[in-house]
Amino acid sequence: MPRTTLSAPRSLARLSLAAVAISASLGLNPVSAQRTPAGSLSAAPGAALAAALPDLPESPVADEAAGNLRAASPNAAEAELARGCRDNLLQNGDVSTFTMGGSTNFPPSVVPGWSPSVHSPQVSPTPGFGGARGWLLAWGYGQGGESFQQNVNLPAGTYRLTLATRQHNASTNPTPARYRVAFRNGATPNPWGTPGAATLDSAPMTNANWATQTYTFTTTTATNVMQVNTFNANSTSAVRGRPDRVSWMAYDSFCLQAVKPEARRRGMTWVVREVRNGAVNVGNHAGTNPYVGDTPETAILPMLCIRQTGLPVPAGIVPDFYHGWSGGEVRLTTPVTGSVLNSPAIANGICAAQFGTGWRMGEFHDGNGGHTYWAKLGHPALLEAFRAKTKFWAAINDQPANVWNSVP
Missing domain, CATH: 2.60.120.260 (Galactose-binding domain-like)
Structure with a gap:
């Protein structure tokens, strides 16, 4: 051919x-x-x-x-x-x-x-x-x-x-x-x-x-x-x-x-550690990382909010540096996606929108020490979080461990 x-x-x-x-x-x-x-x-x-x-x-x-x-x-x-x-x-x-x-x-x-x-x-x-x-x-x-x-x-x-x-x-x-x-x-x-x-x-x-x-x-x-x-x-x-x-x-x-995984920011999370005499101790859990954050911004969790009004220390609570007294009341928001927490102002605004004037996001040092502190138990969601060991977003003001300032 x-x-x-x-x-x-x-x-x-x-x-x-x-x-x-x-x-x-x-x-x-x-x-x-x-x-x-x-x-x-x-x-x-x-x-x-x-x-x-x-x-x-x-x-x-x-x-x-x-x-x-x-x-x-x-x-x-x-x-x-x-x-x-x-x-x-x-x-x-x-x-x-x-x-x-x-x-x-x-x-x-x-x-x-x-x-x-x-x-x-x-x-x-x-x-x-x-x-x-x-x-x-x-x-x-x-x-x-x-x-x-x-x-x-x-x-x-x-x-x-x-x-x-x-x-x-x-x-x-x-x-x-x-x-x-x-x-x-x-x-x-x-x-x-x-x-x-x-x-x-x-x-x-x-x-x-x-x-x-x-x-x-x-x-x-x-x-x-x-x-x-x-x-x-x-x-x-x-x-x-x-x-x-x-x-x-x-x-x-x-x-x-x-497909390379998308770089994600992280935020620090806490838990309810103890409930006693109308007070609640909030603070770190085994996986908390107050230096770079521990939970991806994609997580949907409640957020810790606080209103400090100079409340006296309740009977039976003995504060120290790691278990300080905040002088206020804490509550938990409805769950929010971490990625919406783009700034302290946004986080504080969520607390104020849900609980009123004077409320802001709870911060690592609010007990005048660090890692945990005591506050007034004023919200039933805290009891549920204690029973379920639910994590929630908390802020820290001197480390890049928040969603808005952590390194992806």
Whole structure:
């Protein structure tokens, strides 16, 4: 068969595409259904149905020696930055590097970073998302099909995945089609029926043009593989001998990034330590940190308020430096999110709004010492807090341990 040579520049800055040599008849028809060697997927549910699908001819490719068709970025980091994917955790995420073998299947074609999980997904050397050459293709139905994967090394954490997909436009493609991206510890021969540590299932899709999808997800365990498969919910798709009922999805431009936790401020919290003779002792608990704060600003807790009026020390209370007498009454507000406490004025205003003139946020040194102090018990919420060991926001005026002045 005569050979045609194509060459085209990549659209990304400073990238070039090596000369391509493929058959002029390459159409990448959606008929990839080569079987995996017998027994290699014996554990897969639905394997008998998948095996019943007939072998179909692959898209024609010129009789070229491996290596004649390449599309490689001279600088992978530059390529990722150019397409807006800094610190991509995936190799060859835009499928810009590949080597065509004797078929569009890989293998025999080679796509660095990517490998088949189930049966024989394909790589296309034609323009994909953004106009750059190279994208992946896989068919699937409710219980079987093709799957591909990439090995990863993801500690437990939060990640963001973006990819471009489209339903492959073919008359044998029932709509809508769907896809699954799952992060696992080891690939499974049955990705259709096995969820991962994180499982990202698309909505039903009918788009014939490329569209990007973005997911933010959290894993609580480390994972070492990202596995991708196509599927659909067409009840007739599992009918034995009906390859025309499988759906096809095209995939390109994978970008996987770690999401750094948002820096948060902290505030100091206290508890009710003792109730005696109409008085209450408020102060530190085992986790209190009066130097940098101990509780994230996202916590929703009551706030300590005080009104000092020169009250005498009650009978039975003997103040000292660490258990001073405040000369006032304390109360607890309704729970507030710490992030609203952006200044002492705001905190004091909350106390005044709930309890009246003269009330302000309770402070570390209000007992003329530190760490704890006594005050008049004037509010039933304090008794409930004592019984439940509820924490509440308290202020300190000489340390960066408040939400408004702690260091994120």
